[in-house]
Amino acid sequence: MHPDSPISATLVAWGNAWLAGHVGLDEAVDRLERAAGPQVVSTEVTETPLRGFLADLRVEGMTALRLSLPAPGDPLGLTGPPPFTMAAVDAGQAATAVLPGRCLGLVPSPDLRGSSYSGVRWTLMEARAAVPDVPGLADAEHELTSAMRSATDALLSVDGPREGQPSIRTADDGLAPGYPPRAHRVAALTARLASVLRLADERGLTSGQIAVRGQALRDLDRAVRRARVAAHNAIVEARQGPDTLARRARPDSAQQRGG
Known part of the structure; x- marks a missing residue:
């Protein structure tokens, strides 16, 4: 797979x-x-x-x-x-x-x-x-953008051996017909970032440098997974509409009262 x-x-x-x-x-x-x-x-x-x-x-x-x-x-x-x-x-x-x-x-x-x-x-x-606690597409895209910036800042602050820049291929976004354009855009970005995460290499770094890089990559990995889930849920989100999803995500007033 x-x-x-x-x-x-x-x-x-x-x-x-x-x-x-x-x-x-x-x-x-x-x-x-x-x-x-x-x-x-x-x-x-x-x-x-x-x-x-x-x-x-x-x-x-x-x-x-x-x-x-x-x-x-x-x-x-x-x-x-x-x-x-x-x-x-x-x-x-x-x-x-x-x-x-x-x-x-x-x-x-x-x-x-x-x-x-x-x-x-x-x-x-x-x-x-x-209903699982997962972000909507807009929130996931915002979180992914923020994680990318944070990871870039953290990784640029880590000096270490460089053996040339890795080649990151253009990845298929994995979505199917009918998904909204925003979902395709987010899914394509997560596919490329997943390639970056696989290629991240810690050879030659000190333990402190590894810790800095490791935390940055873990945060980015979490954001990538959340964005990928949101992108794949987007066709359902679009079909049901935000109001329906909001009602499903919270208990109704009778349930809150124990009724």
């Missing part, structure tokens, strides 16, 4: 584009299979091709797919329960299918069989039917 385009992000982007009517199911699944090979969804007792699994969820009323890009100590995009959270943190990614009154978690892992079969196995898990 390519680190610039986690398979969970691809599932969420193309799955949401399909749910919004911008692409067909076959096109969405074909895009996933081109990225990482055959895809199956498994439980303790069953194994279902991803194509059929998504079709069944659509019949059940699935309205959206949400992206999670957690890290240890930062369960970004997750709402529990603990088994799903732990599995997603271990994988560094997950997707959540939103259905009426419930959610289902999907955690990917390599699926290797014999010498020639290489694909993805999605482990199906229960997920809490709650």
